[in-house]
Amino acid sequence: MRHTHENNTLSASMIGETVTLKGFVQKKRDLGNLVFIDLRDFSGVAQLAFYSDNPFKNITTNIKSEFVLEATGTVVERSSKNPELPTGDVEVDVTDLKVLATAKQPPMLIKDDTDALEDTRLKYRYLDLRRPVLRDMIKMRHETIKATRDYLNAQAFLDIDTPILTKSTPEGARDYIVPSRIQKGSFYALPQSPQLFKQLLMIGGFEKYYQIAKCFRDEDLRSDRQPEFTQIDIEMAFVEEKDVQTMSEGLIKHIMKETRGIDIKTPFPRLSYDDALRLYGTDKPDMRFGMPIRNLSDVFASTDFKVFKSVLENGGSLQGLLVEATHGALSRKDIDKLTDTVKPYGAKGLAFVKKSADGFSGSVAKFLSDSEKDALTAFMSEGDVLLIVADTLKVCRASLGHLRNVLGDKLGLIDPDQFDFHWVVHWPMFEYNEDEKRYQALHHPFTRPIDEDKDKLESEPENVYTYGYDLVAQGQELGGGSMRNHNVNVQTKVFDALGLDKKTQESRFGFLSEALEYGAPPHGGIAFGLERLVMMLAKTKNIRDVIAFPKTASATCLLTDAPSEIGDTQLSDLGIRVTDES
C-alpha cells in the first residue's frame, strides 16, 4: 500500500477519518508532553501530533529530520490552527507509526530558502530535489512536455526518435565523440540536434514529425547552457514559413495556458533580423520596453572630439542610448558602473551627454559644436542623458544591446510578468568569419535562401537572406527554425559558398544531397529549447534549476563524478591510447 491520502489533501472535511500517510520528516517540534512532526511527501506537508498519552510519543525521541515514516491515525481538528499551511486546520492523531528508513544529518537545510552553495547542492542533488521550489520547477518541466505532446499529438504529428550515435558534422558546434569498438579508429558523434534526420523523415514521407530530443554540444557552459539539453524538435512537409509559425504560436499558446493558466495573444509580432540588430543591438531583443539604439554617426560627422573623430575616420560608428528623464536619473557613479558592464563587449568606454536647463554637461559636452547641440536638442529634453559608444558597429551593437538590458532592469522599465513573444525573421544566410576568412552559416547550412536571393549565392553571399525565424521572449531565444533546402542545386551552392570543396561536401553531407535527388517535398520546421521555455515559465535564470541532474560550469557531474577515467581494457578494446597533455 502506498498511502491512503496525499499529505496536502488533509482538510477539515476529513475530521474523524483514519488515514495512512508516508513521507519525510520535515521538522520535529518536541514540546515535552506534546510532540509535533511535519511530514513532507511529494504533495506537501501534514502535521502528525503525539499527545501525552500516546504510546508512540516515546519513539519520536529518536526520529530526526528526513527520516522516512509511515503514520496511521485519525484526522482531528487542531486546537491552534495555522493559516499559513494548506493543511493547517487539522492534524493526525497518530495511532500507528513505523520508521521506514533512518537518515543521516543532511549536509544542507532542506527547505526552499536553503543557504547551501551550488556545489553542495549538486553533490547531494537528491536532497536538493526534495526542496519544494526545485520539485515544482521539475514538475513544470513535465507539464511543459505534456502540454507539448498533447498539442502536437492532437494535430497528428508523429513522435519519431532519431539516433543518438550518429555522424560528426564539424560545421557548427564541437561534437561529443564516441569511439567505435567494432570500427576501430572511427567515431560516432552525439547529435547537436536531429536536424538532418528530421529532414530525411520529410523525404521519407512523414509529413509531421516531432521529438522531445536530447542534444549534445561540447562547448563552454553558461547559466543558460548545458552540454546536454533538450529540444522540442518539429518538422513539417509541404509548408511555408507562415505555416510553421502559426503552428508554433498555437503550441506556445497551449503551453502557456496549460502550465501557467495565461492567455496570450497570437499571432506574434514580427521583427526583421536587421531591424533587431539596428534598433536593439541583438538578435533576441527584450521588447518589454523601448529605448532603441540611436545612430549618432551623422550627428557627430564633423566632430572635433578626437576619440569620436578617429573612430569615424577608421570606419567605425557612433551609437547611443537615450535615457529619458522620465526613466529615472543616472548619477556620475551610475554611469561609471555602466561603463564596466559595457567593457566585456569590447567598448573602450562610455561617453555621455546630459541636457540641462542651461545647456549640456557630461564627458563630451565641451566638444559640442553649435550644430551638434542643435541636433541633440532635436531629440533630447531637459534631464535626458545620452550614453554613447564609439567603436566598430559590431562592438557598438553588442555593448549597447547589453547596456540596454541592464538599464531596463536597473531603471525598472521591465515588467517581469509580461511575455513579449515575437518573431525575429528574415535572417541573413551567412556571416563572414574574420578569423577563418570565410563565410559561415548564421543559422545552419540547410536553411533555404529566399527565392529572390538564390542567384546571389555565388556573387554576393553577404546579401543572401533566408526563410529563417527565431522565437524570442523576454530577451531570450526560445527557439528557431527555417524552411530547408529541398532543391539539391541550391543546397550545393550553399555548401560552395561556405567554402566546402566537393570532396568534403561528399564525405560530410553526401547522404543528404543524394536524398534530395530522390524527390524532397518543400519542408521546414522549428526547434524550441525546452529548458529555456521552462526557465521562463518557472521564472528562473539558472538552467540547472530545470534539469534534474545538471552539470557544473566545467561540464562535470558532482554527484556521479563524471566524466572519469576508464580502464586499460576498455581503452585497448577501443584502440585508444591516452596521451599526457598539460
Add this chain to the structure above:
RNA sequence: GGUCCUGUGGUGUAGUGGUUAACAUGCCAGUCUGUCACACUGGAGAUCGCCGGUUCAAAUCCGGUCAGGACCGCCA
C-alpha cells in the same frame, strides 16, 4: 583561451599580520501540553580548499594549484 567573484565547525557567513578563530543555523543532552523558524538551559563540533614562499608571527600578505560560480570568446 581570457576576465572577475567565492572557498573558514555539518551548512551558510564574519574575521586586513599577534583573537581562546566570532555569529547564525543545524547537531547532542536536559526542561517544557498547542507548536508550526516552538521556547529556554547547557554542550560537542574547524588541521581556515591544497602546496610553497615572505615574516619572530599568516585564515589574513605573495606565488602556484584545485574546486564552485558569473561573464567575454565559443555555442551552424
